Amino acid sequence: MKSIEKMMRKLxxxxxxxxxxxxxxxxxxxxxxFTPGETTRNGSHIRDGIDLKRTMFxxxxxxxxxxxxxxxxxxxxxxxxTGETTEYMDMFGDKVIYGLIKVLPLxxxxxxxxxGVEFIFCIKNQxxxxxxxxxxxxxxxxxxxxxxxxxxxxIATIFAVVLGKEVFGGTGMNVVNIALTARAFLFFGYPxxxxxxxxxxxxxPDGYSGPTQLGELASFTGKQVDWxxxxxxxxxxxxxxxxxxxxxxxxxxxxxxxxxxxLGAALLLYTGIASWxxxxxxxxxxxxxxVLCNQFxxxxxxxxxxxxxxxxGGFAFGAVFMITDPVTAxxxxxxxxxxxxxxxxxxxxxxxxxxxxxxxxxMAILFMNxxxxxxxxxxxxxxxxxRKKRLKVKELKAA
Amino acid sequence: MSEENVKAxxxxxxxxxxxxxxxxxLDDNNPITIQVLGICSALAITVSVEQALVMTxxxxxxxxxxxxxxxxxxNLIPSRIRIIVQLVVVASLVIIVDEVLKAFLPDxxxxxxxxxxxxxxxxxxxxxxxxxxxxNKPWPSFLDAVGNTIGYGLILVLVSVFRExxxxxxLFGVELFGDRIEGTGLYSxxxxxxxxxxxxxxALFAVGIIIWIQRARNRSLIEDH
Numbered sequence: 001m002k003s004i005e006k007m008m009r010k011l012x013x014x015x016x017x018x019x020x021x022x023x024x025x026x027x028x029x030x031x032x033x034f035t036p037g038e039t040t041r042n043g044s045h046i047r048d049g050i051d052l053k054r055t056m057f058x059x060x061x062x063x064x065x066x067x068x069x070x071x072x073x074x075x076x077x078x079x080x081x082t083g084e085t086t087e088y089m090d091m092f093g094d095k096v097i098y099g100l101i102k103v104l105p106l107x108x109x110x111x112x113x114x115x116g117v118e119f120i121f122c123i124k125n126q127x128x129x130x131x132x133x134x135x136x137x138x139x140x141x142x143x144x145x146x147x148x149x150x151x152x153x154x155i156a157t158i159f160a161v162v163l164g165k166e167v168f169g170g171t172g173m174n175v176v177n178i179a180l181t182a183r184a185f186l187f188f189g190y191p192x193x194x195x196x197x198x199x200x201x202x203x204x205p206d207g208y209s210g211p212t213q214l215g216e217l218a219s220f221t222g223k224q225v226d227w228x229x230x231x232x233x234x235x236x237x238x239x240x241x242x243x244x245x246x247x248x249x250x251x252x253x254x255x256x257x258x259x260x261x262x263l264g265a266a267l268l269l270y271t272g273i274a275s276w277x278x279x280x281x282x283x284x285x286x287x288x289x290x291v292l293c294n295q296f297x298x299x300x301x302x303x304x305x306x307x308x309x310x311x312x313g314g315f316a317f318g319a320v321f322m323i324t325d326p327v328t329a330x331x332x333x334x335x336x337x338x339x340x341x342x343x344x345x346x347x348x349x350x351x352x353x354x355x356x357x358x359x360x361x362x363m364a365i366l367f368m369n370x371x372x373x374x375x376x377x378x379x380x381x382x383x384x385x386x387r388k389k390r391l392k393v394k395e396l397k398a399a
Numbered sequence: 400m401s402e403e404n405v406k407a408x409x410x411x412x413x414x415x416x417x418x419x420x421x422x423x424x425l426d427d428n429n430p431i432t433i434q435v436l437g438i439c440s441a442l443a444i445t446v447s448v449e450q451a452l453v454m455t456x457x458x459x460x461x462x463x464x465x466x467x468x469x470x471x472x473x474n475l476i477p478s479r480i481r482i483i484v485q486l487v488v489v490a491s492l493v494i495i496v497d498e499v500l501k502a503f504l505p506d507x508x509x510x511x512x513x514x515x516x517x518x519x520x521x522x523x524x525x526x527x528x529x530x531x532x533x534x535n536k537p538w539p540s541f542l543d544a545v546g547n548t549i550g551y552g553l554i555l556v557l558v559s560v561f562r563e564x565x566x567x568x569x570l571f572g573v574e575l576f577g578d579r580i581e582g583t584g585l586y587s588x589x590x591x592x593x594x595x596x597x598x599x600x601x602a603l604f605a606v607g608i609i610i611w612i613q614r615a616r617n618r619s620l621i622e623d624h
Binding site: 193 | 589591593594595596598604607608611
């Protein structure tokens, strides 16, 4: 470690030297390797041992189960599509290798492009490099189909980092979630690569089509002749909740396995990085609309078990990693409950009632991101009102 | 009266003041990026360069003729009903444009659809009538119209060039990257047109980026709030 430290110190650009412009980049790497020795000079501050870098790293660690499962899942459904195997444990090595070949480039491109944009802006504005992208860079490959072309990932990442974050002033200033911005860009820009029944089986032979559960469910909102199954019971028999819970379903890279997501959630909740209030209320909101749909079912889709809603699509992933993003979420305690609940409710509402968008989680979370300041505004307003009232009562009693 | 004539000799047609009327709206006082007027049409019709150019020409006719007419009438219009009089002027000019387009460019008229009629509500036009033509002579008013239309058209063309190239893979209707359906040229190696760029919200992003770049270059344009 000593020698690395010495080397880093030697590399530090002089403040008036010709490399001075690149000081933020050096600083970024240095603090990445070593805890900075700077202390506060004025006043007293209470500091936590965990800073932004460690926080971000904790989230990336929480994402690793999803990534690993995603790699296996990608390989598994490739071999299912080519018809070589349908057993889970068959050809395990081949599946992992295929998955690595497909998924790792997505991760590398997303990180390289995103960090590149970040570095350029930091050098230009002479800001210290912030680590916000460490998490976004991992989230982006996990929420897109494994077959997404790399250049699309690159464009979407640039779009999200520049217009989602840098225009507002960089890390911690963004209004909407960066990873979801990238996904929304891909979703609206290249709809044929992001939805439908041809993208979920990586490297599938021509003509092979396999929709996700959401795609099949969405067919229930159309005419009866187009239905994927005669009724919802047949659907639930074909796709069991358990299968979806484990993650043996086609979907975007990292969102299929609810177990892997729960592992990540446990770490985030244990370390206190994600807010349990938002997470719980998001799930409750989803269940609430699910139950409501059951009660007032007018079509087959509305009769789907609420629990089934939780384990398919991006709902679980959104609940743990997306809606809890501390920058874009509501900040007040009551606000967090409202924010999460409405987010979950809206996700399922879009899913069930809008046939054009089989999955509503992305749209719902982006919408709630924009609404979060409004929620906070009214929560704070209500609080002020309540306290004013208390003051008046006291005054009356005194008089 | 004769004294006034001596004091103020006739202004040359292209005096420095008049030139500024034309050049200022191009950058530092651009109707779209600085005054943020006429956004609706900028979002709606910038999917192709052709549409943007026809729209600019239409606005030029309406604003140029309208500014001159309002300026000529400025001393006759009672100030209480001036908005109505201005509306009558715009509306008649827009109807002329609409009819001409329908007669000579029927395809284009169909594509622009209601947006030709909506020139009436284009804030740039009423804004220039109110802010300039009501208080100035016809010639400066005309120059003001020229400047503002070019400023408006500049942004429109800029946005539409970008949107047409990357949204539809065309420029002036000519395919740039090969045949999209047959999959020739760039399409054969996996390139795809971005559908999002065709959607109106992207024009908002495009105009926003232009505003961003413009203000980053000239910091005096940033408003304090």
